[in-house]
Amino acid sequence: MNDSDLRQVVIDELEFEPSIDASNIGVAAKDGIVTLSGFVTSYAEKMAAERAVRRVKGVHGMAQEIDIRYATDKKINDDEIARRCANIITWDTTLPEGKIAVKVERGWVTLSGEVPWHFQRVSAESGVRKITGVNGITNLITIKAHVQASDIKSRIEEALKRSAEVEAHSIRVLVTNSSVRLEGKVNDWREREIVEKAAWSVPGVMAVDDRLTV
Numbered sequence: 001m002n003d004s005d006l007r008q009v010v011i012d013e014l015e016f017e018p019s020i021d022a023s024n025i026g027v028a029a030k031d032g033i034v035t036l037s038g039f040v041t042s043y044a045e046k047m048a049a050e051r052a053v054r055r056v057k058g059v060h061g062m063a064q065e066i067d068i069r070y071a072t073d074k075k076i077n078d079d080e081i082a083r084r085c086a087n088i089i090t091w092d093t094t095l096p097e098g099k100i101a102v103k104v105e106r107g108w109v110t111l112s113g114e115v116p117w118h119f120q121r122v123s124a125e126s127g128v129r130k131i132t133g134v135n136g137i138t139n140l141i142t143i144k145a146h147v148q149a150s151d152i153k154s155r156i157e158e159a160l161k162r163s164a165e166v167e168a169h170s171i172r173v174l175v176t177n178s179s180v181r182l183e184g185k186v187n188d189w190r191e192r193e194i195v196e197k198a199a200w201s202v203p204g205v206m207a208v209d210d211r212l213t214v
Contacts, residue, residue: 001058003029010034010056017052020045025066032060039067043134054189060214068135076133078104085109085134088127095120100141102128107135114142118200147204149175156180159198166194171212173199178206185213 001009007029014022026037034053040046046066053062082104089100100113109128115121121141128137153175160168171184180199186192192212199208 003031006032006034006056006058010053010059013052013056014049017048019048020052022049025049032058033063034059034061035063035065037065039069041069042130042132043068043136044129047129054193057188057190059189076107078106081107081109081131081133084131085128088131089124092123092127094123100124107133108138109134109136110138110140112140114144116144117203118143118205122200143178143204143206147178147202149177152178152180152202152204155202156199159201160195163194163198166191166198171195178204179209180205180207181209181211183211188214 007027010027010029011022014020014025014027021040024038024040028035028037034056036049036053040049046064046068049066050062050064053059082102085102085104089095089102090097096115099115100111103110103112111124111128115124121139121143124141125137125139128134153173156173156175157168160166160171160173167187171182171186174181174183182195182199186195192210192214195212196208196210199205
């Protein structure tokens with residue numbers, strides 16, 4: 001697929017995604033690298049645009065240059081954003097009570113604390129992402145679980161073998177303490193995301209170094 005065709009496919013995918021207003025998003029493609037520019041009205045919409053691009057076959061990389069412009073010029077104070085973030089986290093029954101802290105500076109949210117599972121780390125960020133006024137998120141939540149490196153490696157490899165969408169034989173899993181490194185080649189970004197998600201789904205994984213190539 002040449003760059004012109006890839007650009008059009010990305011535009012079509014952005015327009016197809018119902019959670020995105022693609023009218024103000026610019027798309028450029030060069031050597032399989034897609035650059036998004038323009039603006040959207042929320043951080044959630046910005047992330048949705050990024051996910052839409054990753055779904056497109058032939059995309060090898062992406063540069064995200066989209067700005068966030070809210071529907072009104074009225075800005076929400078940091079203390080109000082922090083209060084809403086704290087409420088969202090408290091209401092989520094899958095998150096351990098009192099284990100996640102929130103800091104907000106100029107609309108940028110920093111999450112910190114400690115949880116036993118990766119899905120809880122993701123859930124906290126996902127909930128905060130939807131709050132109006134959030135310009136970005138830094139997720140510093142760590143994962144604490146006592147699991148042997150050999151158990152982590154075998155569980156990831158077994159998960160990859162069970163997946164019908166992954167060619168497990170072309171992927172190498174290396175584990176040092178609680179850190180996982182993925183090596184090998186996948187067919188597209190979706191397969192890469194599936195492999196990375198499988199690694200994060202194993203309890204005790206604190207870091208994933210994704211070196212898979214598309």
